[in-house]
Structure formats: structure tokens, C-alpha cells
Amino acid sequence: MKERFILLVVTRNAPGVLSRVSSLLRRKLFNIDSLTVGRTINNRESRFTIVIEGDLVQANKAALLIERLIEIRSVKVMKPEQCLRREIVLATVKINSPEQAKTLHEAEEEVLSQELSQNGDLITVELIDTSQKLDDFLVKIEAANIEVIDWVRSGVIAMKQA
Amino acid sequence: MTGAQALLKALENHAVTEIYAYPGGAVLPIYDAMSGSSIRRILVRHEQAAAFAAQGYSRSTQGVGVCLATSGPGATNLVTGIADAMLDSIPMVAITGNVFKELIGSDAFQETDIVGICEPIVKHSYFVEYADDIPRVVAEAFHLAQSGRPGPVLIDIPKCQQNATVSAEIQKKLENKEKFELDLPGYKLPPALDEDDINTAAQLIKEAKQPVVIYGHGVILSNAETQLKAFLEKTNIPNVWTLHGIGGYDNTEDLSLGMLGMHGTGTANFAVHHADLVIGIGIRFDDRITGKLTEFKSNKKFIHFDIDSSEFNKNVTAAVSLHGEIRDTLPALTTTVESGVGETWKNWNEDLVAKKDLWPLDPGPSDRLTEIGVLNQLYSALGEEDIVLVDVGQHEMWAAQRFFPKKSRKFLASGGLGTMGFSLPTAMGATFSGHPVWSISGDGGFQMNSQELATIAQDNLPVKIIILNNSFLGMVRQWQELFYDKNYVDTPLKNPDFVKLGEAYGIPSFRAETLEESEAMIAKMKNFDGPILVEFKVAKEENVFPMVPAGESLGNTMLDRNNKIDKA
Numbered sequence: 001m002k003e004r005f006i007l008l009v010v011t012r013n014a015p016g017v018l019s020r021v022s023s024l025l026r027r028k029l030f031n032i033d034s035l036t037v038g039r040t041i042n043n044r045e046s047r048f049t050i051v052i053e054g055d056l057v058q059a060n061k062a063a064l065l066i067e068r069l070i071e072i073r074s075v076k077v078m079k080p081e082q083c084l085r086r087e088i089v090l091a092t093v094k095i096n097s098p099e100q101a102k103t104l105h106e107a108e109e110e111v112l113s114q115e116l117s118q119n120g121d122l123i124t125v126e127l128i129d130t131s132q133k134l135d136d137f138l139v140k141i142e143a144a145n146i147e148v149i150d151w152v153r154s155g156v157i158a159m160k161q162a
Numbered sequence: 163m164t165g166a167q168a169l170l171k172a173l174e175n176h177a178v179t180e181i182y183a184y185p186g187g188a189v190l191p192i193y194d195a196m197s198g199s200s201i202r203r204i205l206v207r208h209e210q211a212a213a214f215a216a217q218g219y220s221r222s223t224q225g226v227g228v229c230l231a232t233s234g235p236g237a238t239n240l241v242t243g244i245a246d247a248m249l250d251s252i253p254m255v256a257i258t259g260n261v262f263k264e265l266i267g268s269d270a271f272q273e274t275d276i277v278g279i280c281e282p283i284v285k286h287s288y289f290v291e292y293a294d295d296i297p298r299v300v301a302e303a304f305h306l307a308q309s310g311r312p313g314p315v316l317i318d319i320p321k322c323q324q325n326a327t328v329s330a331e332i333q334k335k336l337e338n339k340e341k342f343e344l345d346l347p348g349y350k351l352p353p354a355l356d357e358d359d360i361n362t363a364a365q366l367i368k369e370a371k372q373p374v375v376i377y378g379h380g381v382i383l384s385n386a387e388t389q390l391k392a393f394l395e396k397t398n399i400p401n402v403w404t405l406h407g408i409g410g411y412d413n414t415e416d417l418s419l420g421m422l423g424m425h426g427t428g429t430a431n432f433a434v435h436h437a438d439l440v441i442g443i444g445i446r447f448d449d450r451i452t453g454k455l456t457e458f459k460s461n462k463k464f465i466h467f468d469i470d471s472s473e474f475n476k477n478v479t480a481a482v483s484l485h486g487e488i489r490d491t492l493p494a495l496t497t498t499v500e501s502g503v504g505e506t507w508k509n510w511n512e513d514l515v516a517k518k519d520l521w522p523l524d525p526g527p528s529d530r531l532t533e534i535g536v537l538n539q540l541y542s543a544l545g546e547e548d549i550v551l552v553d554v555g556q557h558e559m560w561a562a563q564r565f566f567p568k569k570s571r572k573f574l575a576s577g578g579l580g581t582m583g584f585s586l587p588t589a590m591g592a593t594f595s596g597h598p599v600w601s602i603s604g605d606g607g608f609q610m611n612s613q614e615l616a617t618i619a620q621d622n623l624p625v626k627i628i629i630l631n632n633s634f635l636g637m638v639r640q641w642q643e644l645f646y647d648k649n650y651v652d653t654p655l656k657n658p659d660f661v662k663l664g665e666a667y668g669i670p671s672f673r674a675e676t677l678e679e680s681e682a683m684i685a686k687m688k689n690f691d692g693p694i695l696v697e698f699k700v701a702k703e704e705n706v707f708p709m710v711p712a713g714e715s716l717g718n719t720m721l722d723r724n725n726k727i728d729k730a
Contacts, residue, residue: 012348016277023282057475061476064471064474067472068471069348070306070346070348070349
């Protein structure tokens, strides 16, 4: 059965590591849903959050292959529900009516959000939540015919629940 | 001391005595420094041959071969040899020059991103940004190449860092032969063995009725030959081997059933097909040994020994996976498994030994000269230390079925990548083992690296060169005959006169056309001092059997054109 798995990967913070990890997944034909990377509190380490589609066997295979790369410190395979997950969206929308403005505000209240700028009828918002709730936000505003001028997602970051 | 001098000093400190190399613009500083180094240069005629010669040294000696090429085309010419080393887990250090750091990324003359190109085919790679890093990178490269699952490591050094002066501290450490600290925090060697896994494996063996051991390259790479012998002698489990397992155990024992797989023996394939327990030792269940995977996996359990945990559950799901150096993990099982356990499968063993007599290997025709005839004569003439390097194709399989060296590292082949042109350049490196070296190629494969006759002549490398000339790309022709209605497209070859070719390079060269001439030539080659080439004109359209047609099950092994093992 196809589902999503999250790989939590700690690597050395060195040039080329991102390329080694992503090209490995490409050549083994894994479909990457999302991949984020940033430094940890240790400047010499990077932390990847990779969301892949597949079954548990495939996810474990991917983890073993990644672990084989020399610059990898650790790999954990997680089911999404075992993790705290967050993603950020920046979106610019065009509001044409008071009804649309109301819908936007209602949708914003469903997620952690703030309006970053306004220029006439163009509003740029920042939204933080799970990927699912950010998808829901989009469905809601599109249903109200709110035009999305620009939309960017960060990809998921995740950590094991403490 | 320059970066180039530091590189050579670091290599010397790692006991490197030869380097297989070809000069060019981006490695000129290294070549300039070579005149002050103890390292002998072997001047190949194509960089691919440098990579294979380095492999030949590694494969035959347990050392780490080193090759060197310039940037751009020099570096890309190494690629096939590096990929071959990766698929066969051969330790190797490949060094390339690159353009000045300021020019990297500018599409400069002879610039290629060799680190990027090689990403999927190396165990690890380095782009050296600072000359001071060179000795540490060399130390790490040798450690990575040899430890765990071995493999090739690439070091790409821009020319500016070859020219740069290293710090006094680094120079002093190099001159005093001090060790450079490795900076490999993520590199993990296998953990200690889990005792529960050993007990489970011993229990599975106790419950088995028809067990088989498949052993492979991992046994040899882990130097676990004596440990394998102890295990097989205690358990009396029938054993088969992969192409790279040849020499891992005494293949002439009664319960040694033959090579497994697409051209495995009838008995080996039969045994694995009908086994209820397969113990894979240092193998990766490659498609060439499993045949149709779903049938291979059905009705049997697996115990899998390997150094690389990513091999576990890749092709087959094992009941027990034993992760570690086989020389450490296998003795634990040998100790735990009950003595006399082999009584349980006595009948199975007797049946298999009977099958061996029923399905002998084709002795070859006596009325004409064929590959099998030459190989039989060669096998009889081989000394215990002789090293045989085959190329790829029919002769490789005929030899693999028939050669049972008493020691490991005596039968060398390009297994995973299956590179035509492997034998001749790899044999050059193998001569540095100090043992007699025989290179066997077909007429097709030989011409993929025949330029190396010049290297062999220039350095007087004592390679005994056998060309089995059937004027065809024999294995492809066999497939065209059996599966494509004899539609021989581009498999017949119009060849040069190989004797004249050898002579043109100054290598004593001869020809044999009959079984009698062949036998005399093998005897001549055996006692010949220095390089010698003999072309054997063999029959054109012979086929390799047994054979499992691609995608079919081991149960469908064709013993010959008309008989399959499960119907015979």
C-alpha cells in the first residue's frame, strides 16, 4: 500500500551532501514528496526531512541506502503520525470583495497565520501548519474564487514527538 | 613542498609502489614531482586501462591499486573502470587532476565535473579545495576503499592545489610518516553480532531438510576462506558458489556442486531450486544467480550473511540477516550449530552427489579446437599460484564452470558490470602480485583494450595472452541463435591478424588451430619468460550450456538444447 514516510536524516554539513542524497533516491526510483535541509545547532551538521511515498519496506530500503553514504550520521524512518510536522506557506492573494475578505480571515484562523503585507487588493500571508491543513486552506479560498497570485511552500520539517 | 609532492609522499606512506597513469595538462605538477618519487609509473595507452590495471593489483593482492588521469577526457575515460570496481566491491583509489579552482564551473578547457559524474559509482569522492587537506584525504580514501564493503574512492585535485605550497606542519608530518587523523564521523563499521540471531540461524539449520550454502565474493573480501571451510565441514551442507565465489572453498569436494546461476551447473541450480533453506554467505542475490526471483524465493527460507546492511531484504527477505565481517560472524554460527546436524539431510546430499555424476560438464568435442578444449588444456597446466583473468562472454562462463583454483584471488572476472575489455588491462596490474598471470579474451573483448599491448611491451609485463578467436561476439550470437532465429546482426567480426598485431608491438606471438597445436602452445606459454600472445582459432558456433533463459526459473535450467533439469 502506498503511504507516506518521513526520513529524519542527520548529515555532515559539507558541499555535495544534498546532491548525494537526492541523486541516490532518484536512481533507486523513489518518489520524493518533499525534501528540506538546514543546519542543526551544531554548525558541522545538517538535518534533512525527506518525505517519500511507498510502503514500509521501500522506506526502510531507502534509509539503508542513505545510511551507506559516508557523510551520513543517522537515518530514522518515521510514520507521519509519529512526528510533529510543520510546513510554511507564503501566499499572495487578490481580494475583490468583502465576502472574499471574510473567507480569507476565516481560513487564516484555522492555521497559524499572519498577514505580512498589503498593497491595494493584494495581501501576502504567512501560514504555518501541517501540510494537510495548508492544503485545506487552499481549497477554502479557491472555493470562494479568491485569486492566488503567488504561492510557495517550504516543504515539511519534522521531528520525533518528545 | 607542493600539493603534488605531498600527494606522492602520502601515497608512498601508504605503501604504494606502482601507479597506473596517463599524463595530461591538469596533472603536470604531479608528473613533475614523480621524478623525485619512489613510485613506479605504468604508462597505459588509455585511461580506462589505468583503472582496470589498478583493479588488477587490488583483486590479486588485497592491496589498493591507484590510478591517475588528467581532467576532462582523461577523467571520463576512467569511468567504466571505476563503475566496474564499484559493482564488484574492489578497493581502488582513482586520482584526477582538474582545472584551476577559479575556472571550475566555467566550462574551461578539459573541465568536467568528475565528482558529479562519478557520484553513483564510487564509495566516496573528494574534491580537494586546499593542498593542506591532501594527506588526510589520501588517508581517508585508503581507509574507505578497504574497510567495510570495499569500493573505489575518487580524489579530484585542481591544478592550483597541486602547485600550492603545503604548510610546514603538514610537510613535517608527511616526512616523519605520521598518521593523519581521519575525519569520518558518519562512517560506521558493523555493530557486534546479536546472539539471538545466531541462535535463530542455528535452529533454522537444525529444522532444514534440504539446505544449501551459496557463497560469494564477500567470503574472499573478508578473508573468511578458512571460516567457510570450518562451517561446511562441520555441517556437511552442500555448497554452490557465485562467479566471484570461485576459490573461496575447495570446489572439488563431493558436496561442492558447482557455480550457480544463468550458466551454473545442472546440479547447483537443481539444489538451490529445491532447497528449503538457503544460506547466502557474502552474496547479493543478483539476478544472474536467482533467475526468476518469485520462483527463486518460493518455498524456502534464507539466512543471509553480509557486510552491507543495504543488501538485506533487497532481493530476498531473509529469516535471519547477519550483519558484519564474515570472518567474524560465520565462526559464531559454526560454534553454535549442533555437531552431527548433517545426518538430517544425508539423503538430500546423496541425491545431489548422484546428480553431479548424471549431469557432468561438457568435456568438449575431440574432433575440433573449441574454447572448452583450450580451457581444459590450460586448466591442467595451471600452477597453484597462477592467476587467470577472463574477459566477458562465452569463454568466461566456460572457464567459470571448469576452473576450481585451490586458492582465492586466482580467478578474476568482471562480474557485476560485465565489462568487455576487462581482462588485458586488469592482467597488467595482476602481474605485480608476483604470480604467473594468464589473460584470456575473446576476439571481441580483446579489441576493446588491445592498445595495452604497447604498455605490456614497454614495461615488459609478463602477461600470457590468450585470444580465443571464434570470429564472433559469441555470447550475443548464442542469444541470437536461441532467441532471435539466428538473426546474426553485427555479431560476426572481421578481425585483424592477431599474430601480426602482437608482433607489431614487439610481443612474441603465435597461433594454434588444432587441439595438438593448442596443447603445445599452452606448454610454451607456461614456461615463457615475459609477455607472449597466442591466438587460438576456435570453432565458430558453439553454445554455452547449462543455461537458464533470461527471466526464467532455475528449475528451467537447460542442460543442453533439448533437456531441462526438472524433466531430465
